[in-house]
Amino acid sequence: MRDAFTRALMREAATNPRLTLITGDLGFGVLKPFWETYPKQFINAGIAEQSMTGMAAGLAMTGRTVLTYSIGNFPTMRCLEQIRNDCAYHGASVKIVCVGGGFVYGSLGMSHHATEDMAVMRALPGLMVFAPGDPAEVEAILPVMLRIPGTCYLRLGRGGEPTLHKEPIGHWTLPEALTLREGTDVAILSAGGILTQTMEAAEILAEKGISAKIISFPCVKPIDEEKIKELVTRFRHIVTVEEHTIVGGFGSAVCEAAAELGTGCRIHRIGMEDVYSAIVGTQQYLREHYEMDAKSIAERTEKWLNQP
Amino acid sequence: MTELSYTERIHAGFPPEGPDTADPKVLAWLIRRHGLEMTHLSRGSHIGSVFSLAEIMAVLYTRVLNVRPYEPRWPERDRLILSKGHAGAAAYAALAERGFFPVEELKNHYANGSRLSGHVSHKRIPGVEVSTGSLGHGLSVGTGMALGAKMDGLSWRVYTILGDGECDEGAVWEAALQARQYGLDNLTAVVDWNHMQSLDFCENTLALEPFADKWRAFGWNVIEVDGHDTEALTAAFEKAKNHKGSPSVILAHTVKGKGVSFMENNILWHYRTPQGEEYEAALRELEAQRP
Numbered sequence: 001m002r003d004a005f006t007r008a009l010m011r012e013a014a015t016n017p018r019l020t021l022i023t024g025d026l027g028f029g030v031l032k033p034f035w036e037t038y039p040k041q042f043i044n045a046g047i048a049e050q051s052m053t054g055m056a057a058g059l060a061m062t063g064r065t066v067l068t069y070s071i072g073n074f075p076t077m078r079c080l081e082q083i084r085n086d087c088a089y090h091g092a093s094v095k096i097v098c099v100g101g102g103f104v105y106g107s108l109g110m111s112h113h114a115t116e117d118m119a120v121m122r123a124l125p126g127l128m129v130f131a132p133g134d135p136a137e138v139e140a141i142l143p144v145m146l147r148i149p150g151t152c153y154l155r156l157g158r159g160g161e162p163t164l165h166k167e168p169i170g171h172w173t174l175p176e177a178l179t180l181r182e183g184t185d186v187a188i189l190s191a192g193g194i195l196t197q198t199m200e201a202a203e204i205l206a207e208k209g210i211s212a213k214i215i216s217f218p219c220v221k222p223i224d225e226e227k228i229k230e231l232v233t234r235f236r237h238i239v240t241v242e243e244h245t246i247v248g249g250f251g252s253a254v255c256e257a258a259a260e261l262g263t264g265c266r267i268h269r270i271g272m273e274d275v276y277s278a279i280v281g282t283q284q285y286l287r288e289h290y291e292m293d294a295k296s297i298a299e300r301t302e303k304w305l306n307q308p
Numbered sequence: 309m310t311e312l313s314y315t316e317r318i319h320a321g322f323p324p325e326g327p328d329t330a331d332p333k334v335l336a337w338l339i340r341r342h343g344l345e346m347t348h349l350s351r352g353s354h355i356g357s358v359f360s361l362a363e364i365m366a367v368l369y370t371r372v373l374n375v376r377p378y379e380p381r382w383p384e385r386d387r388l389i390l391s392k393g394h395a396g397a398a399a400y401a402a403l404a405e406r407g408f409f410p411v412e413e414l415k416n417h418y419a420n421g422s423r424l425s426g427h428v429s430h431k432r433i434p435g436v437e438v439s440t441g442s443l444g445h446g447l448s449v450g451t452g453m454a455l456g457a458k459m460d461g462l463s464w465r466v467y468t469i470l471g472d473g474e475c476d477e478g479a480v481w482e483a484a485l486q487a488r489q490y491g492l493d494n495l496t497a498v499v500d501w502n503h504m505q506s507l508d509f510c511e512n513t514l515a516l517e518p519f520a521d522k523w524r525a526f527g528w529n530v531i532e533v534d535g536h537d538t539e540a541l542t543a544a545f546e547k548a549k550n551h552k553g554s555p556s557v558i559l560a561h562t563v564k565g566k567g568v569s570f571m572e573n574n575i576l577w578h579y580r581t582p583q584g585e586e587y588e589a590a591l592r593e594l595e596a597q598r599p
Contacts, residue, residue: 040459043455045486046482046485046486046489048479048482048485050444050448050478050479050482051447051451051479051482051483051485051486052448052482052486053448053449053456054445054447054449054451054452054479054483054484055446055448055449055451055452055486057448057449057452058448058449058450058451058452058453058454058455058456059452059453059455059456060452061437061438061449061452061453061456061462062452062453062456062457062459063456064456081442081445082445082479084446085440085441085442085445086438086445086448086449089439090430090438090439140579193585266589
């Protein structure tokens, strides 16, 4: 996803000299092609996320689209008030980019686990939240996000994720949710790179004769309410999956939209259960530990479907 | 006999055509007079900070800032960010007296439904660039603006006013590093150096001394000045404008509560609102200083 981001961003920078990328001294292997090609549109703000974000607001006020870039929680929580007061309140065109949403930096420890970022960003008025599920989604949403006048948050995964969309996404319209697999027994919804796990879970469920529809929500706020309306009408069970706390994040967003519709559909949330992860391990190891890997998703879904 | 309007009461004693707000001494007096009245009417706080800042604000709006009251979003205007947003009354008073919006509206400071919030706000208020209130934000935003202007080869300048207490905030020093790194000589910070913060003297809270040396060590061009001397301030701003290669900071030696004897250097007047006999006494002292 990181490389898809840089590729898509470079395409934009080629035609938009007002696009400026600021990093908080991170992204050596990721942003290098950008800073070599567009040195005048690149700034290293140093290890100073608060001032980086305030500066981004100021730069945006000079008629630029400004991206701030860092990893994990650094571009969001470290500078939350700058995002709220300086960027979002002023409607500044600042796009906050996080690489390493969820457990990407699993072995580095709790400080590097971005597991509340979507909830925190979603709470800020006017701020849009994007969490693409694969590199194709990154390339589809980036041009749209960059043209939104206000402040946005883009949550990326790592490098090297597979492209899961078999067909090109083409022109993406905000806040469209994307169906990757049709199914009739259950709908499994996700936001972000955990999409690899829901896709694989669908395979496991299929072997057991359960047909799962897989939908990715690259935009968490605003959320595709039309799609949720359609799903809660059609399905008796919906499962939401996020590499993130189930408090206030993607699953919560789906529940909020669905609750207002008042259908009998049950929504089951998979994610972190209001805990900090103190476990050391790879991304996949931690997904397994917190029961959000493909096998766990399939097992939990099956169990829920069999409930009376 | 009809009751005088807010504006008529404040302007009483000036010639019939109104006060000469292009004179920094007149504007500074008006900022204090409004500051007293606004905090009195609203039972608001921060009068000490408003008084501390009066000459700095007055010199900026009479002799320094290239701004157009009737075209507040003029692209080539200089930008001012009041990072110590709690002194918002000083900014509102200066803007109103310089014609950005009606003076009469100042009576609505803090009021229900008013656009004049206690901490300075850009929403619907012509002439305010950036909303502040949480300390330690303004210098970063100003750094971004100045960097943007430099990248575009534009000649407008950026001014950011900080409190000395505000310099407790780490983000101030992040911005200080960045502004120096990018050689932002189009950025001038002004520190309202009154030696007091919310609960106590700075020295007893987080000592800032050697304060000027700190800024020098961060690579800034440091200009020290009497922050209540309008001529000295004018010269300091001129020096900052002429300095090339690095950002400038004007360390303005000020007195919190300046202009009213019992408020000066008295920590009470960070939060206390002037009412009753204290209001009357402050008014008498200000009237005696009318330029």
